[in-house]
Amino acid sequence: MxxxxxxxxxxxxxxxxxxxxxVLWRELHPSLLRFLRGLDHAVAEDVEADTWLVAARxxxxxxxxEHQFRAWMFTIARNRLIDTRRREARxxxxxxxxxxxxxxxxxxxxxxxxxDVLNANAAIxxxxxxxxxxxxxxxxxxxxxxxxxxxVSAIVGKRPGNVRVLQxxxxxxxxxxxxxxxxxxxxxxx
Amino acid sequence: xxxRVGNPSGMDPFxxxxxxxxxxxxxxxxxxxxxxxxxxxxxxxxALRTVPESWELADEPAAVARIGAAVVVRQRPRPMRRVxxxxxxxxxAPRAAVAAAVVVASAVFVTGGFASAGSLPAPAxxxxxxxxxxxxxxxxxxxxxPANVENPPAATDNAPAxxxxxDPAGPASVSPAPPGAASPTPGVDAAPGEGxxxxxxxxGQGELxxxxxxxxxxxxxxxxxxxxxxxxxxxxxxGNGNNDR
Numbered sequence: 001m002x003x004x005x006x007x008x009x010x011x012x013x014x015x016x017x018x019x020x021x022x023v024l025w026r027e028l029h030p031s032l033l034r035f036l037r038g039l040d041h042a043v044a045e046d047v048e049a050d051t052w053l054v055a056a057r058x059x060x061x062x063x064x065x066e067h068q069f070r071a072w073m074f075t076i077a078r079n080r081l082i083d084t085r086r087r088e089a090r091x092x093x094x095x096x097x098x099x100x101x102x103x104x105x106x107x108x109x110x111x112x113x114x115x116d117v118l119n120a121n122a123a124i125x126x127x128x129x130x131x132x133x134x135x136x137x138x139x140x141x142x143x144x145x146x147x148x149x150x151x152v153s154a155i156v157g158k159r160p161g162n163v164r165v166l167q168x169x170x171x172x173x174x175x176x177x178x179x180x181x182x183x184x185x186x187x188x189x190x
Numbered sequence: 191x192x193x194r195v196g197n198p199s200g201m202d203p204f205x206x207x208x209x210x211x212x213x214x215x216x217x218x219x220x221x222x223x224x225x226x227x228x229x230x231x232x233x234x235x236x237a238l239r240t241v242p243e244s245w246e247l248a249d250e251p252a253a254v255a256r257i258g259a260a261v262v263v264r265q266r267p268r269p270m271r272r273v274x275x276x277x278x279x280x281x282x283a284p285r286a287a288v289a290a291a292v293v294v295a296s297a298v299f300v301t302g303g304f305a306s307a308g309s310l311p312a313p314a315x316x317x318x319x320x321x322x323x324x325x326x327x328x329x330x331x332x333x334x335x336p337a338n339v340e341n342p343p344a345a346t347d348n349a350p351a352x353x354x355x356x357d358p359a360g361p362a363s364v365s366p367a368p369p370g371a372a373s374p375t376p377g378v379d380a381a382p383g384e385g386x387x388x389x390x391x392x393x394g395q396g397e398l399x400x401x402x403x404x405x406x407x408x409x410x411x412x413x414x415x416x417x418x419x420x421x422x423x424x425x426x427x428x429g430n431g432n433n434d435r
Contacts, residue, residue: 016261022254029253030242052253056260123237142215143238168211171231175204178230 006066014060031144032077038124038140039133043084051077074145075155130177135170138163203227305329
């Protein structure tokens with residue numbers, strides 16, 4: 001979206017124009033939902049909806065370009081996810097037997113995913129499955145948010161050097177795990 | 191350093207430099223440009239960036255309506271501020287009224303106290319007396335009260351005795367003096383001066399006068415008590431009169 005175009009859309013959205021809100025939503029909703037699903041699949045949709053409501057409440061006070069708007073939205077999404085996790089942690093939980101989990105394998109289980117026909121859902125599942133949360137968060141913010149190292153460091157509260165290290169380790173870990181999976185697939189498929 | 195198992199060349203198959211990592215995450219390096227060990231990674235990251243599928247945008251109308259409602263709510267700050275200000279002023283009004291009532295009550299209490307003590311200035315005392323008199327409370331006017339206390343009617347020998355007003359027993363006490371009870375010696379008692387006025391009738395009258403005053407008026411009684419009417423000494427009479435003043 002061009003800068004002037006984004007400014008016009010943002011101004012209209014701040015006035016409550018539904019067409020402008022729809023433009024912003026179509027632009028950011030898929031990335032935000034994928035980012036949240038990559039970190040926590042169970043609460044992603046609720047947190048994403050909550051993110052938009054928080055953003056709508058503060059939309060009138062936002063000043064910046066499209067890039068800053070993306071960073072702002074991902075910051076809100078991350079903060080809402082942290083709040084939701086804290087809230088969930090305070091609730092009493094009932095332990096589920098591990099045998100029951102094996103009976104309900106997800107459709108996008110990365111173990112059965114064929115890399116050649118990988119779609120967004122499967123890619124998200126791979127990231128969530130293979131990477132620790134801090135590495136997954138950095139890589140998803142960089143890839144889905146289109147944010148640079150400094151912006152990601154500001155969002156996650158780490159120094160840019162630490163963000164680069166997490167990104168490097170995450171990519172390497174993904175490569176190792178995917179390579180291992182490819183070997184297994186080759187062994188299974190003659 | 192021991193080479194990795196399965197990598198006879200001794201090179202790390204997953205070695206990654208910072209530039210390549212940056213190109214991978216930004217999408218500058220596609221699957222064909224990625225290093226051998228990172229082609230699947232590049233494919234995975236590319237899949238993350240794919241255009242949204244239809245099901246991902248299916249909720250658009252409801253979501254936009256929900257967000258639009260939240261934005262519109264945010265757009266009405268001015269009336270809300272006015273209402274809040276009005277509420278604030280309404281909350282503050284009772285406090286101001288209570289404070290004013292406390293101030294007024296304190297002023298009335300203090301003024302009433304001064305008025306009852308007769309300590310106000312004369313015009314204010316008159317006004318307070320008039321106002322409080324209408325509601326059945328009697329307070330001294332500006333002409334009496336503290337003025338009498340500060341300047342008591344001294345029954346001194348110097349002042350002309352206002353016997354009719356302040357000492358009603360005075361004239362009566364003089365007349366019943368028994369004749370001849372004392373032998374007045376005019377040359378001695380009356381001559382020395384003003385202090386001897388009360389003693390002109392002799393020691394017996396002076397003593398009687400003093401006793402009468404003791405029972406009627408404190409101020410006059412003191413004056414007479416300090417004196418020695420039995421002797422009628424002009425020096426003592428003069429001195430007592432000065433002391434009383």
